[in-house]
Amino acid sequence: MDVVALELLQRLKNEPTGYDITVLVKEDENHCLTNSETLQIKTLRSAFYPLWEQWILPQFTNLQNNSLLHCTGNTAPVWGKTPLLITIHDLIFLEENYLLKKDGGSLYQRFGNVYRSLVVPIVAGRAKHIITVSAFQRQLIIKRLNISPTKVSVVYNGADERFFETMPSKRIQSIGKKYGIDGFPYIFFLANTEPRKNTSGVLKAFALFCKQFPEYSHKLVIKGLSAEQLGKRIADCGASEYADRIHWVGYIDYADLPALYQGAAMLWFPSFSEGFGLPIVEAMAGGTPVITSNISVMPEIAGEAALYVNPLLPAEIVTQTVALLINQPLRNKIIEAGKCRAGQFTWANSIKSLLGVYERMMGNV
Numbered sequence: 001m002d003v004v005a006l007e008l009l010q011r012l013k014n015e016p017t018g019y020d021i022t023v024l025v026k027e028d029e030n031h032c033l034t035n036s037e038t039l040q041i042k043t044l045r046s047a048f049y050p051l052w053e054q055w056i057l058p059q060f061t062n063l064q065n066n067s068l069l070h071c072t073g074n075t076a077p078v079w080g081k082t083p084l085l086i087t088i089h090d091l092i093f094l095e096e097n098y099l100l101k102k103d104g105g106s107l108y109q110r111f112g113n114v115y116r117s118l119v120v121p122i123v124a125g126r127a128k129h130i131i132t133v134s135a136f137q138r139q140l141i142i143k144r145l146n147i148s149p150t151k152v153s154v155v156y157n158g159a160d161e162r163f164f165e166t167m168p169s170k171r172i173q174s175i176g177k178k179y180g181i182d183g184f185p186y187i188f189f190l191a192n193t194e195p196r197k198n199t200s201g202v203l204k205a206f207a208l209f210c211k212q213f214p215e216y217s218h219k220l221v222i223k224g225l226s227a228e229q230l231g232k233r234i235a236d237c238g239a240s241e242y243a244d245r246i247h248w249v250g251y252i253d254y255a256d257l258p259a260l261y262q263g264a265a266m267l268w269f270p271s272f273s274e275g276f277g278l279p280i281v282e283a284m285a286g287g288t289p290v291i292t293s294n295i296s297v298m299p300e301i302a303g304e305a306a307l308y309v310n311p312l313l314p315a316e317i318v319t320q321t322v323a324l325l326i327n328q329p330l331r332n333k334i335i336e337a338g339k340c341r342a343g344q345f346t347w348a349n350s351i352k353s354l355l356g357v358y359e360r361m362m363g364n365v
Helices: 002-012 049-061 107-126 135-144 169-178 199-212 227-236 240-245 254-262 278-285 298-302 314-326 328-342 347-362
Strands: 021-026 039-044 069-071 084-087 129-132 152-154 186-190 220-223 246-249 264-269 290-293 307-309
Touching: 002 347, 021 049, 039 049, 049 069, 084 107, 084 347, 129 135, 129 347, 135 152, 152 347, 169 254, 186 199, 199 220, 199 227, 199 240, 199 314, 227 240, 227 246, 240 246, 254 264, 254 278, 264 278, 264 314, 278 290, 278 298, 278 328, 290 298, 290 314, 298 307, 307 314, 314 328
Parallel strands: 021 039, 069 084, 084 129, 129 152, 186 220, 186 264, 220 246, 264 290, 290 307
Antiparallel strands: none
């Protein structure tokens, strides 16, 4: 959500919108933006985030006239007189009770899910309009939150222009070396402590791939977990025999991501649930084929430009992986289709859709 907000704001900053845009931030946060003629940064005093959002933010906005408050990260104040526009990226936090799950993510994620589950149904009802990031999520919001279809618009996410640039081989090798990657190409997977990312399924699939197809020497490059978390997952999934082929990377600079995608033979993205699935588009943009789930929003975003699997079946991930490795015509077809598909999801298109929503709402303020 933070990447999406920043990408949009960076472009709104130089867009002749006709509106004065003020970005409200906590005083202790590092600012990624600077002021422009149409966009100003306003710092409000810091507090624990729920207190900041539910008290400090509406106190400030209530003093502003002829204004619209756009909250971009699923939640918003449950009170206030300023007309509210909210972006609800997904309703994943309503799918399962993470407090009761054995593997329910980190304490921070659990708290966030509880906070969202309490706040979102209220603010969705009081918002003048709702933005979401896919038609799949739009239908869920309408159904689960009992919202009128006319009140919900789709503004698709996009991939930064850098992901569409073909990286020189030397650049890819250099970035790989920066993160200790010594084998190209590799299988790339963006992990997370949340169960929906299907990290366990990926590790089981990779162990099966190594066992059944020893002629391939690809490594699995994983980001998004700590080294300790990954080590435990590897042991729990029975993949310890192949741990030397599983390469952990820590924090990745956003500017390095295009090269890391393009250094991969493929992206594995067998998630159980997503709001949009931005890594699918980012990988496709640079010519990296994608294997993803046949459920949730993934088919909407990837279209016919990916290979699909049942995320519950690691063997299917292996089958599609080998297909990409041995069938060059299929691989070429997926790569070209992916580039074309990714071209439909640009931030320029997102800004155009977003400004359309702003224009309709500001006309009623």
